Amino acid sequence: MNKLSIFSDADASRAQLRSDDPAEIRARLNQAGVRFERWRAGREIGPNDSHAEILAAYSSDIERLKREGGYQAVDVVHMWPGHPDRELARCKFLDEHRHAEDEVRFFVNGRGLFSLHVGERIFEVLCERGDLIGIPAGTPHWFDMGAAPEFTAIRLFNNPEGWVAQFTGSGIASQFNRLDQE
DSSP states (O other): OOEEEEEETTBTTSOSEEEOOHHHHHHHHHHTTOEEEEOOOSSOOOTTOOHHHHHHHTHHHHHHHHHHHOOOEEEEEEEOTTOTTHHHHHHHHSSOEEOSSOEEEEEEEEEEEEEEEETTEEEEEEEETTEEEEEOTTOOEEEEOOSSOOEEEEEEESSTTOOOOEEOOOOGGGGSOOTTTO
């Protein structure tokens, strides 16, 4: 089940709000300029489906987002507990960073914890199967896939080169929850 926790960026010990209501999560994130949607596949997705089959199952939503956001590239990423690059990949996303373009992720399966630094608040968003999050360009954030990651996600990019981060140098991410703690 997806969850939203909102904290002051000065106090990681006490959430100002916690919710698992998708409508409230969407409303709170939309107020912060963040897109949050729930998608359903055009057909059942199986564990052995190819990336092309996964993209085809969500093609109408993908095409809608491409039109609305000008996204030029789409791919599928899959991470599992035994993935040889899981630790390196996890560390890459754990520090606060921003992008010159939107970061758009749809969780086909599994889960991940996005933490967004919006103004003086931290929005921790636990995304799970069926959740799409669209983080606007320039928004400081970090992502935790957990120590034993298990997810498949569709990624949409404005930049055809894919994921390019600008790290803020702030240590704030280490003060807040990790996926295994939320």
